[in-house]
Amino acid sequence: MYAGPVQELIDQLGRLPGVGPKSAQRIAFYLLKLPKEDAERLATAIVEVKARISFCRRCWNVSEGEFCEMCQDTRRDPTIVCVVEEPRDIVAVEKTQEFHGLYHVLQGAISPIEGIGPEQLRVKELLARVDAEGIKEVILCTNPNLEGEATAMYLARLLKPLGLSVTRIASGLPVGGDLEYADELTLGRALEGRREVDA
């Protein structure tokens, strides 16, 4: 439809998640109008990220070198490991500033309906770490949805017999929310996990 390179750009943009043909066209024409340096910065960023970023050999987080920043940080406690589904979840946990151990990224969650089982995830790698690194506690920090819960239950079943402490993050009400809008399952869990108030 358009001159070769323009059409190629539209086609490539159209393959991005959430970008349809119309949006692809709009972005392509925006890029055409962009000053050369700005466009090149974007192009270099894409090339660089593909060339320099790979997965950490220890925790499977995205990493610039062989090991990620977290794993290289000697101030972190290596005996406690937080298991998450995606690298994005590490950022979410880090923002809380409540956790100072290491991470393990599964790169997905068990989903029987999609046919995703434990062998497609970094489960073997986690078990190998438990053996080799003297881990004392594993925190199962997968999403509180059906897939995440299934993954947590599966991991708990594998890890418990190894004689370490296996914990699951608590479920409850979001801070700043209203009780009347809470769903029964969440409210039920919040009641189950209630704790003594310090006076």
Next chain:
Amino acid sequence: MGLYRDQGVVLRTIRLGESDRIVTLVTQAHGKVRAVAKGVRKTKSRFGGRLEPTSHVSLLLYEGRELDIVTQAEALDHFKAIREDLDRLARATTMLEAVDQVAQERQPGARLYQMLVGGLRALAARNAPLLVPAFFLKLLALEGFQPVLDGCAGCGAPEPLVAFDLTVGGALCPACARGPRVSPEAVDLMQRILDGGLAGALNEPVTPATAEVATLATRAMEHHLERRLRSVTVLD
């Protein structure tokens, strides 16, 4: 039609955009419905955990062209016993997957919905190994593919029945035999499941015939769907 009310069971969910999900449900009055639940993935979503697979919900939906929109959701039952036990969850997922394959979009089929709710309730109450195979056999019967078990499916000869092949339509006598072998106990068990003796059959102790029926029922279901059931093997 605009807004409509219905009850349904969530079969599966797919992520959509930043924080939405497409929820596939089997409903009482509208058959299989696919609807967008906006913002469900946010922690402050008013839907919360109500729209997860296996949830039994009462919904207010807005009819759209392709996809409907979930405007309100109230939980009828979330089958806590299933969600908190990996084995039951795997079994429930298998039922959901089969129903998802069988159900037609916007084709009313209250019977299918009732069967699934019944199946999930039974699973929440008791983790019986025969439950999913029995569900498959009943589902096949509902679809019009009830296996012939009271005589040879090939020639009509009475017992003994020694094999089972769904391409022919059920159990087979020694002369017509093809497909997997079957024991008389397994034929008897399947017959009782389909003749309304399910409750009794579920209460019986597990025998080699239970495993046999499980394999046959899964194979028959897969044969009918013309595809493998992915959730059967994932957690084994």
